[in-house]
Amino acid sequence: MENTKFFLAIDLGATSGRAIIGALSNNSLRLEELTRFPNTLVETGGHVYWNLRALYAEIIKALRKAAALGIHLESVGVDTWGVDVVFFNKEGKVLGKPYAYRDPHTNGAPERFFREISRERLYAMTGIQIMNFNTLFQLHALRDAGDRRVGNAYKILFMPDALSYLLTGKMVTEYTIASTSQMLNPVTRQFNNALLAAVGLTPGRFGRMVMPGTVVGALSPGVQRLTKLGAVPVIAVAGHDTASAVAAIPAASDRVAYLSSGTWSLMGIETPRPILTAESARLNFTNEGGATGKIRFLKNICGMWLLERCREEWGDAPEFAHAALIEAALAAPPFCALINPDAARFANPPSMPTAIRDYCLETGQPAPETPGEFTRCIFESLASRYRQVFGQLRSFAETPPEVLHIIGGGSKNALLNAFTAGALGVPVVAGPSEATAIGNILLQAMSAGIVADVDAARALVRASVEPVTFVPEREGEWEAAHALFLKNFRE
Numbered sequence: 001m002e003n004t005k006f007f008l009a010i011d012l013g014a015t016s017g018r019a020i021i022g023a024l025s026n027n028s029l030r031l032e033e034l035t036r037f038p039n040t041l042v043e044t045g046g047h048v049y050w051n052l053r054a055l056y057a058e059i060i061k062a063l064r065k066a067a068a069l070g071i072h073l074e075s076v077g078v079d080t081w082g083v084d085v086v087f088f089n090k091e092g093k094v095l096g097k098p099y100a101y102r103d104p105h106t107n108g109a110p111e112r113f114f115r116e117i118s119r120e121r122l123y124a125m126t127g128i129q130i131m132n133f134n135t136l137f138q139l140h141a142l143r144d145a146g147d148r149r150v151g152n153a154y155k156i157l158f159m160p161d162a163l164s165y166l167l168t169g170k171m172v173t174e175y176t177i178a179s180t181s182q183m184l185n186p187v188t189r190q191f192n193n194a195l196l197a198a199v200g201l202t203p204g205r206f207g208r209m210v211m212p213g214t215v216v217g218a219l220s221p222g223v224q225r226l227t228k229l230g231a232v233p234v235i236a237v238a239g240h241d242t243a244s245a246v247a248a249i250p251a252a253s254d255r256v257a258y259l260s261s262g263t264w265s266l267m268g269i270e271t272p273r274p275i276l277t278a279e280s281a282r283l284n285f286t287n288e289g290g291a292t293g294k295i296r297f298l299k300n301i302c303g304m305w306l307l308e309r310c311r312e313e314w315g316d317a318p319e320f321a322h323a324a325l326i327e328a329a330l331a332a333p334p335f336c337a338l339i340n341p342d343a344a345r346f347a348n349p350p351s352m353p354t355a356i357r358d359y360c361l362e363t364g365q366p367a368p369e370t371p372g373e374f375t376r377c378i379f380e381s382l383a384s385r386y387r388q389v390f391g392q393l394r395s396f397a398e399t400p401p402e403v404l405h406i407i408g409g410g411s412k413n414a415l416l417n418a419f420t421a422g423a424l425g426v427p428v429v430a431g432p433s434e435a436t437a438i439g440n441i442l443l444q445a446m447s448a449g450i451v452a453d454v455d456a457a458r459a460l461v462r463a464s465v466e467p468v469t470f471v472p473e474r475e476g477e478w479e480a481a482h483a484l485f486l487k488n489f490r491e
Contacts, residue, residue: 005074005450008034008066009440010059010163011241012080014263015039015308017055019062020434021071022441024450029441029464031434035062041100048104049097050159052086056166063219063227073229074448076167076219077237077440078160079244082180082288083135086162087153092169095149098159101133102348105145109137112144116198120281125192127274127287128182131300135181139199156205160239168217168234171207177239178209179289186274186287186295212238212291213447237443238291242266242298244439247291247454248432249405250461257393257401259386259420260435261410263305267389268298269397283392291443292454297396299389302341304410306378309352314371326415328372329379335477336373337365338485339381363488383419384485387478390424404428405467407435414468421470422478431467438465 004025011018019034037058042049059078066073087095099105109132114122119130128134135158143150157165158177165171178184178191185192191203210216218231238244242260246268249258260266274287274295288296307325314320319328337360339346349355353374360367360377368374386404394400403426406417411430421428432438442457451457 005445005448006071007441007444008062008073008076009237009437009444010062010076010078011244011437011440012039012055012078012159013241014081017058018437019059019065020437020441021066022438022445024441024445027460027463029438029460031437034065041102042097046104048100048102050084050100052094052098052162056163059163059167060223060226063223063229067228073232075233075235075444077235077444078163078167079237079239079241079436079440080159080163080177082177082240082242083133083138084159085135085138085156086159087149088155088157088162088165088171089152090154092165095153098162099138099142101138104348106132106137106141108132109141113137113140113198117195122182122195123281124276125195126182126184127186127276127280128180129284129286129300136183136195136199139201143199151200153205155207156201157207158239161207161236164216164234164236165207167219167223169220170217172210172214172216172236173207174214174236174239175209175211176243176289176291178206180240184289186276189289210236212236212243212443215447235444235447237440240288241436243289243291243296244437244443245407245435246270246296247439247443247457248435248461249407250429250432250458250465250467251403251405252458252462253403255399255402257390257404259404259406259410260408261303261406261413261416262408263303263308265301265303265382265386265410266298267301267386267393268296269393269401270294271297271398275396280396285392285396291439297393299392301382301385301389302346303382306341306346306352306356306382307375309349310356310371310374310378313351313353320371325371325375326413328370329375329415332370332372332376334376335380335481335484337368337377338384338481338488339377340489340491341378341381341385343490359490363490365488379416379419380481381485382416383423383478384482386420387423387482388485390426402426406430407432409433411435411467414470417468417470418473421472422474423482425472425475425478427472428470429467430470432461432465
């Protein structure tokens with residue numbers, strides 16, 4: 001179509017990546033998956049790393065495919081998971097393999113950092129929840145371990161900014177991804193100099209701070225030769241995948257909460273200003289930057305990681321496929337055992353089924369035995385945890401949410417969505433599943449002046465997708481289940 005504009009979203013999750021074309025025309029958006037590929041952790045020498053070279057190669061492959069198909073791209077945008085960084089020397093070369101946030105080198109890192117700056121003061125300075133893999137703790141742990149990259153790197157770039165640099169040769173620090181680091185002042189939206197000093201750094205060691213929608217630069221001449229494309233602009237979208245996803249929530253009201261559901265579940269609300277209270281600190285809520293100019297006040301919840309790790313151990317036989325496990329979960333008895341999905345033991349255990357079984361036995365509950373029972377236990381436990389966090393969000397919100405919007409891959413999990421509606425006692429609106437890519441694309445369109453603002457972007461999403469609504473059922477049973485969940489809650 002003559003007036004169709006094409007944008008390419010590079011959306012990288014913790015376990016897989018995809019390149020998605022967004023075709024924007026006549027006030028509607030159409031998506032087409034160009035490529036999909038695994039994002040595989042590299043484990044060597046007792047550490048866990050990202051394969052940056054492989055990710056870059058997949059991006060080049062996607063650009064080459066767009067060129068081969070004759071697609072005229074208006075721009076490209078890259079989003080990824082949060083917190084992880086890449087070190088570069090003055091010549092622009094990568095210094096060593098980038099650590100993955102699941103690497104064990106940050107175990108105990110927060111407690112060591114609190115000897116210099118207390119937990120309470122750190123939260124007041126940043127509004128970020130304490131998680132051992134936050135960038136601040138990663139850098140502190142590396143410095144303490146004598147890793148010379150912290151002191152010697154010319155620039156330190158967050159993962160989406162590093163990939164944008166490899167495409168353009170331009171170094172920036174995009175605000176939403178930097179906000180996950182626990183090194184930003186949530187009010188000024190700039191690095192906190194005292195926190196950087198605690199790890200021996202200054203703001204100049206990072207790229208210039210930019211807001212979502214900023215043009216990073218055009219594809220470099222070398223990338224143009226590799227891909228057969230021209231000087232296509234690369235846009236700093238909301239580099240944190242959740243920030244891009246939240247920009248695509250098809251909500252027409254502000255009385256909503258969101259749940260970005262995937263390997264991680266992130267439940268939150270949008271607020272005009274950070275919430276920095278003793279209670280938000282006690283409950284470990286976080287204040288991250290949003291693409292809309294608002295704060296994403298949210299909590300990280302362990303999501304489908306639990307089931308992914310179980311399936312990894314069970315193998316790839318047909319009975320362990322997602323659809324088969326959901327059928328088996330439906331046939332399993334309800335509410336036999338509930339776990340806290342965020343208990344520390346589930347972060348990266350040698351055996352996830354064993355960790356779940358041990359939790360149940362230690363709390364006097366019958367342990368799951370079959371894959372269906374494990375799946376039901378995980379889904380019911382996630383729904384119970386969602387209820388707990390949703391209630392906490394309502395206590396903080398100026399306009400308490402009355403609906404939960406589920407976006408991301410988990411929005412297609414009808415059984416978990418139904419459980420969530422029952423547990424919360426409010427309607428659950430599921431979709432779009434590709435919210436992150438949609439948000440990425442719409443932020444590119446906003447940068448190009450084709451979409452006016454985030455309200456117009458969300459209206460476009462409502463016109464382009466058909467979410468599914470789940471209404472609460474079996475609320476009495478869920479009430480009793482939540483009491484069981486709280487009784488057996490362990491950190």
